[in-house]
Amino acid sequence: MAALAARETLGENAAISEPTKLAGGAMHDSWAADATVEGTTRELVVRVSPAGRADHEKTRREFEVLRVAFARGVRCPEPISVGQCETGEDYLVMSRMKGDSNPRQLVTAERFAAARTQLVEQLAEDLTIIHSITPGDVARAPGMRGAAPGEEPLSYQRRAVEELYRADLLNPHPAIEWAFRWLDGEIAKLERRGQPPCVVHGDFRIGNMLYDQEGLTAVLDWEGVHIGEPEEDLAWFCTRVWRFGMNHLEAGGIARREDWLRAYEHASGITINRERVAAWEVLQNIRWAEITMMQARAHLDGHTVSHELAAIGRRTAETELEILRLTGVGERVGCAG
């Protein structure tokens, strides 16, 4: 399948090496293959989605956004082609990027200490470029969800997260209900945003990038891309679940939250409202709590029988605790927690 997709892309004259399956990726299969055309060899990744899944639009959307991001200089795979095999599978062919993807090694290993320092700046630079992409720049990308005209991205996303939360609810969660009330109060206090909405990566976290000793080599996993505002990506990068145990470094386990925001402000020239980021971080934690519920539900419904997914369901409680910490409840009730 992967070889077929590569050949369809590069033509009959391309010599394609035997594809090897790449690790990771629960939603798709990815294959590495080398294609040689007229003496030049290109290292490729061919990502194939199973037939019958509604990935057609999503794959095209990712391709279009990657095309714009790559052209503007974001460190990301070069998208080469997108299409559908005769048997129905959607495929995306991209250049293969070098680098390591293990986030735990990145945040803890001594030999990556210099890379971590570099990464903060590099990620801020690339995120700035991503956020400079306007909805009009990606007009060809189908199904770019986002706030309706006149609606704030934060209010839009709060509504979207609540819809998912109500759909996946297994047990009542009074703490999350209260957090939605808290969030509404904060949103009401925030000044309306001055800048127009922009493209956001949607899943910008330390586990979705490749790195080497010099720092960032590629930003990956663009499936969550949509229209939003910069604070959305900045806050998701800080959520506790993606710190891989380095909890004192709130920004992805590699930097303090404040240093991360300053790096972004330095790269972009935009002043970031700390209250807005704080509201987004609470919302993003609710989103993660919702994901843990969805995964537990998949286990209980028997879609995917996995003790790993069931154990993730247990993480709902620690995410609720983080939400109560972030909203200042721990301090209010007089516990350091």
Next chain:
Amino acid sequence: MRDRAENARDRWERFQFQVAANSIAILKREFEMEDGFMRAEWQGLDQLLGDERIPDAQTALATRLRQRNAELAERIRQGDFDGEAEDALLPHLWETILNKVRIASPNEIP
């Protein structure tokens, strides 16, 4: 289980044994602590929703606790605990979640 994780053949197998070991540890803590935590949660709900006699049987307690939490969640959603009423609600939420984390992931509590 932890020994088997140590001696696993590869990263995947080690991870699976670690997950299984963690799940067993959670069940052990649940067995030791959950009954007391449920009773504490019931008393907290009494303060917020009004007194109710606590069921004797464990399953009846779990079912009724869930129903009372659904009621609390709905009342929070309706705004009944906005403003000053928060002062009564928040300590209950904090203690209840802290107890759940004591069972599910005690490393998260410094």
